[in-house]
Amino acid sequence: MESAITQMSPHHILQDSLPQEGDKTIYRKDRFAALKHRITAAEQGQTARLSCDIPAFDSALGGGLGFGRVHLVSHTAIPQGKPADSLLPSMINGAVSGFVLALLRKVMMLYPDRPVIWCAPPHAGMTGSLSAEGLRQIGINPAQLIFVHESHPARCMSAFEEALQTDGLAAVVGEYGMLSRQSDLWQRWARRTRRAARMSGTIGMLLGPPAPVCGFETGWHISPYAAPLCTRTVVENYDWRPSWQASLHYAKSGRPASAAIKWDWVSARFLPLERSVNRLVQPPVGQLSDPQINSQANGPSQQPAYTIR
Amino acid sequence: MDVSLHDRIGASSSVDAGAKPASTAREILCVFLPFLPTTRLIRQQGWPADTPVGLYHHTQQTDRLLFVSQTAQRAGLYPGLSVADARTYCISAQFHAVELDKDRACLLALAYWCRRYTPLVGIDETGCGLWLDLTGASHLFGGYDAVQTDIITKLSDAGLDVCSAIAPTYGAAWALAHYHDAASSGVIAPIRRAALSDCLSLLPVAALRLSAADEAILIQTGLRQIGDVFAMRRAALSMRLTADFLLQLDQLLGDVAEPLQPVIERQPVYVVQHWVEPLAGLEGLTQMVADLLAELSDKLMKKEQVARWFEIGWQRVDGSCARLHYHLSRPSNELALLMRLCADAAEKIDAEFGLSCSWVQAYGLTDTVSVTALLGTDTQTARAEKADQLLDILAAKFGPDKVQRLVPQDSWQAEQREQRTTLAQAVDKYSPHLDWQMPSPAQMLAPRPVRLLDPPEPIQAMALLPDNPPVMIRWRHHSWKVMRATGPERIGPSWWQIDRQKTRSRDYYRIETNEGARLWIYREGLPERGEESAWYLHGFFA
Structure with missing residues (x-):
């Protein structure tokens, strides 16, 4: 976030720091007014929030995700009965990454000229590595992302902390992997990253398996939205827009919430998703078959013009 | 070598051609490196x-x-x-x-190398060449012809094609080096004006370093050689051609002095510390680095200079030396930044039995006063500076190859459409305007996964018919039922590549499993062509 001082021009800062001629009381009054202005601006900066577009989340978070804070996004825990070596984390990691990227897209709309630092191991193994084509389809310019590939998880998080200290970035994302299993180290990292984010005002997002959320601003559990059963396997008009079951299970100054949501690329907004809705879509007569095209044609703020049956 | 121009320029110049230039005449050596x-x-x-x-x-x-x-x-x-x-x-x-x-960096390096002959060396900003002002320095190497011979020999040994010429003016030396037939073995132009003009008269008009418009006018009017231009009246030339042309003409024969800008290398700023007792231990080394950097920063500030490269060096008690190098995208002398940049230096120093001497040195110096300082620095520039500094720090801390960005590639293959390149040597470390086009709505008809497996993982798939999408997949001993599938989307190999025989066409499917995970799988090999097919998992959708 912009601090109060950086928002002011150098001329104003210089003028504030110089003693003015004339009555001492007036001078003091001006100084107090300037200080008050700075404090107000700084407070506004600290409390600026990123709306999630979903009323349930926004009200639970008091307006949205806070800047200058670290948010923990993880996939849901492996359910009871599943083997420990389940490939479920790998399978749904795309969904978790997609949710973080959608949030990033919203941040990058606010700061289109700032880079994003993504700290991750170089070879993500079975979880795969981020693809530029996929980023573009979320709406993110891949050139805006700078990757720090460090194989050691502790060093990877060190890069995350270093980046988070820096003002001038849109956001910083870190993949922590199995680091969260070492509880003492994890708690120390939580404290350090929280302090770093507050210093710079940059939003931080951590991405990985379920981890203790204490010390972070919010904790999210993301899983892909499982659509209702369908009689046909091959479906041509299926809505492949990303959709998730998002659960805000921890909010430091809020309350938990949960919702099924989907991402609309054209308007760069999260949209609520009804559980009962079958997402098999049929394009209306005379319109293009792609719901993205239809939604663009109807304006970004409107729902896509397709029939739900 | 020592090409005699007398043969070419006739009897009028034979008197001066081989003669040593007078003490007042300048000796400009122009070296042209065409390839x-x-x-x-x-x-x-x-x-x-x-x-x-x-x-x-x-x-x-x-x-x-x-x-x-x-x-x-x-x-x-x-x-x-x-x-x-x-x-x-x-x-x-x-x-x-x-x-x-x-190329410019290479030329600059060559220019610094040529400073062994004379302190006044510059690069030709319009092409691939160097100039050396040998006036008053050539006698130290046995004369200007010996210098020319030495340069040609050494550069030729290095595998470069060299053309060179020595003349009293830069314009004449440039023209002869670029357009004289014997320039590859070195040309020495006469000093006297008449002889020089005769020598240049056979060269084409392009040797006058003209703009394209002026050159076109001259050729249209039938003036193809410099001698034709010399024969024209000045008034007639000034009516048709620009003032720059007349200036170039005057500078060619030395009637008007031509200012030349030599490359100047600043002497590095350094701080050296000798230790009476061998210095060892992390705490002591950390303090040593901090003290050296503080002193260096103070020195740079006093000199009003900023540096781009820093070297931390040390000598152990056994006499062995080692160095660490740090690089900044934007030159700086701020202590806080230097401390962050060199934060891990103490850990990297292998002191063994202790250090007897340590130093820090700053290279790539420039004056503090920059364009931004004169015009004012806006908030956006200040932020970009901070982002650049962060990338430098990350590169110094984790290694230059660890900081990367995605660069687009021309390919239809999903795994070849992007390349990860390091930012260490990139001039523009962060460029949001890199050549990434955002997808059109039509391109959104074929969604792509956010995560790609490299290489794709083999899976087992069960399909009702050979060309149908699978109804069940098995990956690493785990099975999933396919709830929905869309496809196929066929992506063929690049036919223009030599090794295209190794890759086969792929039919990609987007599938959704019973747990909601969306995958990008493909079948390699086409069943309708009778090819043996295999299934692979390539990526995960958001």
Whole structure:
């Protein structure tokens, strides 16, 4: 976030720091007014929030995700009965990454000229590595992302902390992997990253398996939205827009919430998703078959013009 | 070598041609390296020396050649030719985008090397060449002809094609080096004005370093050689041509002095500390680095200079030395930044039995006063500076190869559409305007996964018919039922690649499993062609 001082021009800062001629009381009054202005601006900066577009989340978070804070996004825990070596984390990691990227897209709309630092191991193994084509389809310019590939998880998080200290970035994302299993180290990292984010005002997002959320601003559990059963396997008009079951299970100054949501690329907004809705879509007569095209044609703020049956 | 111009320029100049220049005359040596960019690229890529190479730049929506190698020139390629045409002229030629900044850096390095002959050395900003002002310095090496011989020999030994000339003016030296037939073995121009004008008169008008418009006018009017221009009245020339042309003409014969800008290398700023007792231990080394950097920063601030490269060096008690190097994208002298940049230096120092001496040195110095300082620094620039500084710190801390960005590639294959390149040597470390086009709504019809597996993982798939999408997949001993599938989307191999036989066409499917995970799988090999097919998992959708 912009601090109060950086928002002011150098001329104003210089003028504030110089003693003015004339009555001492007036001078003091001006100084107090300037200080008050700075404090107000700084407070506004600290409390600026990123709306999630979903009323349930926004009200639970008091307006949205806070800047200058670290948010923990993880996939849901492996359910009871599943083997420990389940490939479920790998399978749904795309969904978790997609949710973080959608949030990033919203941040990058606010700061289109700032880079994003993504700290991750170089070879993500079975979880795969981020693809530029996929980023573009979320709406993110891949050139805006700078990757720090460090194989050691502790060093990877060190890069995350270093980046988070820096003002001038849109956001910083870190993949922590199995680091969260070492509880003492994890708690120390939580404290350090929280302090770093507050210093710079940059939003931080951590991405990985379920981890203790204490010390972070919010904790999210993301899983892909499982659509209702369908009689046909091959479906041509299926809505492949990303959709998730998002659960805000921890909010430091809020309350938990949960919702099924989907991402609309054209308007760069999260949209609520009804559980009962079958997402098999049929394009209306005379319109293009792609719901993205239809939604663009109807304006970004409107729902896509397709029939739900 | 020592080409006698008397044969060429006739009896009028024979008196002066071999004579030593008078003490008042300047001795400008111009070195022209016509194939430097192509030679540099050939060496960089490790290609055979006789590879035909063309370097192109994108202009007017076409890739046009800017430099060609000697072999390519013999094959009929020339600057200005479009790359598409050039490919038909010479099939075996290699084409590459021109890297002007790297060529300039190479020239600059050569210019610093040439400072052994004279302190006044510069680079030709309009082409690939150097100039040396040998006035008052050539006698130290046995005369200007000996200097020329030495430079040509040494550069030729290094594998460069060299053309050079010595003349009393820079314009004349440039013209002779670029357009004289005997320039490859060195040309020495006469001093006297009349002889010099005779010597230059046979050269084409392009040797006057004209603008394209002036050159076109001269050729249209039938003035093809410099001698034709000398014969014209000045008033007639001034009516048709620009003032720059007349200035170049005057500078050619030395009637008007031509200012030349030599390259200046600043002496590095350094701080040295000798230790009476051997210094060891992390705490002591950390304090040592902090003290050295503080002193260096103080020195730089007093000199009003900023530096781009820093070296922390040390000598152990056994006499062995080692160094650490740090690089900044934007030069600076701020102590806080230097401390962050060199934060891990103490951990990297292997003191063994202790250090006897340590030093820190700053290179790449420039004055503090920059354009931004004069015009004011806006908030956006200040933020960009901070982002650049962070990338430097990350590169110094984790290694320059660890900081990367995605660069687009021209390919249909999903795994070849992007490349991760390091930011260490990139001039523009962060460029949001890199050549990434956002997808059109039509392109959104074929969604792509956010995560790709590299290489794709083999899976087992069960399909009702050979060309149907699977109804069940098995990956690493786990099975999933396919709830929905869309496809196929066929992506074929690049037919123009030599090793295309190794890759087969792929039919991609987007599937959704019973747990909601969305996957991108493909079948390699086409059943309708009777090919043996295999299934692979390639990526995960958001």
